[in-house]
Amino acid sequence: MSDTGEPSVETVREALREVYDPELGYNIVDLGLVYGIAVEDGRVEITMTMTTPGCPAADYIEEGTRERVAMLDGVHDVAVQVVWSPPWTPDMMSDDAKRHFGFA
Amino acid sequence: MLGVRVQRWTLRYFAVALAALALALALVAAGVSYPAAPILAPATLVTVHLLTLGWLTPLMLGALSQLVPVITRRQLASDGAPGPALALLVVGLGAMLVGFLALGGGPLAAPFGTAADLALPIGGALVVSGVGVNAVNLAVTLWRARPLPLSGRYAAAALAFLAATVLLGLTLAATLTVPTLLPPVLAATLAGEGLPFHVLAGVGGWFTLTAMGVGLKLLAMFTLAPEERGRSGDAAFLLTAVGLGLAFVAGLAATFAPAARALGMLADMGLGAATLGVAVFVADMAIMYRQRRRRALELNARFGAWALALLALALGWGLVARLAGGGMAAFAPVVALALMGWLSGLGLSQLYKIVPFLTWIERYGARMGRERVPRVQDLVREGQAKPWFVLWFVGALVLSLAVAAPAPDLARASALALLIALAGIAWELAHSRRVRPEILAAGNGAGTGDSAGAGSGASVGSNAAAAAAVPLGRSAALPRPAPAPLTPTTKGGANHGNERR
Structure with a gap:
């Protein structure tokens, strides 16, 4: 956390490891779904994607992302932008996730 | 809205389908239907239409009503239409079954006479209406989304x-x-x-x-x-x-x-x-x-491969029957293999994924981020379900061989085996929909544990105490309904996702 009381980018990223893609059962950060995190004056902006466009779980993942970050101390506004470009591929996973799914 | 809505009728379509399949298998196991009875006997017609209009058609319609919006990234043309359409389909099928039994030689021919005969066209018209409403709804959705992916x-x-x-x-x-x-x-x-x-x-x-x-x-x-x-x-x-x-x-x-x-x-x-x-x-x-x-494949993908293997077998068998110039009887075992091994096998194995997924959305989707929630895979017990699927696929193969022989007693025994397998699979599907306190208490401690093969109840349970012991960490500036405890990352919370990493 910074001197201003707002969380660091790394703190936000760590919090998002508690939000999961329910089907894959892995957190959205290590799946590579989080494309960007920006923190400024207590406002957090997250740019992310989904594994499958149109997936019925997409809204819940987006809302879960918003809710989890909003629970952090020092956050008073959260904006989540879901983008489809670049499209997600399994190659975007972290090495840990790739090992988990067996293709590292 | 990013994702498509869950269709509220989908699970009802699946429930109707499973009930019809159970009834059809019971008729074959009881020996009142083909191959113990003639292929055009009233009871055989009942069984065949229970399988096709009662089981496979609602199964496919239910799956498409959920999947077409995913494929097209659009809502269905009408979200409400599948409900009345299901009622038309069920009532119509019931009337058709009565009509078949009222055909000459059927058990209802004498007591109901011509009045019962009317049940067949009336039932057929209702089925056409129910299926038609669904077909138009899906077709319009697909039409609006052109060009379509494969x-x-x-x-x-x-x-x-x-x-x-x-x-x-x-x-x-x-x-x-x-x-x-x-x-x-x-x-x-x-x-x-x-x-x-x-x-x-x-x-x-x-x-x-x-x-x-x-x-x-x-x-x-x-x-x-x-x-x-x-x-x-x-x-x-x-x-x-x-x-x-x-x-x-x-x-x-x-x-x-x-x-x-x-x-x-x-x-x-x-x-x-x-x-x-x-x-x-x-x-x-x-x-x-x-x-x-x-x-590491999950159960639905592993047995999906079995269904594909039986499709290949049915294809080869059909080709041989065609080259040998066989009549309708020569194709009966091929149709049995296609219906029970390929189509029903694929359908049941994918239901094992779809039902828990829809259950997760229904029960836990809105809670993610506020509290720990289980994964989809935490709702199922693959170890317990696997033997039922093995029994299903073996039973389908034996049934096809028994039809080919023909060996009516073996066909009845294999139908009974299929019925038992279906009961086991249905029990496991029901288990995935049951609210279990240990999952609700533990939330998603399992997180990223490999879902394939391993029953996840233990991993969830092992995190229950940790979950309960961790205080809530959230901003006081954002009032919202009190959630269950969630690890405060700002205070160096534990890793909830990676026990097996």
């Missing part, structure tokens, strides 16, 4: 065959019950030779094309394999869909004009093309499995 093209072609199947079936039913409806020659030709085309359009077109499209989409998604199949995917689709269409139209026309040999040749060419198309599809799916990034 799985969407499969769905569109399947719907065209659904229309052909239902219309031909209705004509056959009307011809049986009201012989004066059509000119005598036309009625006699249809009654004598229409059935194989009804089966071709239904099993080959509607069911198999739907299963190919749904299987392609789901298995690519769940195994992290590329859904885009390139030329082989396009070739499989075009050969199968166009070939079946040609076989249906030219073959049906040839029955009315037996002198036109060109029509017969066209029909044969169509069947050949469709056979090649399905073979290319099976080979391409094998390649897709090899290309997958998720090495």
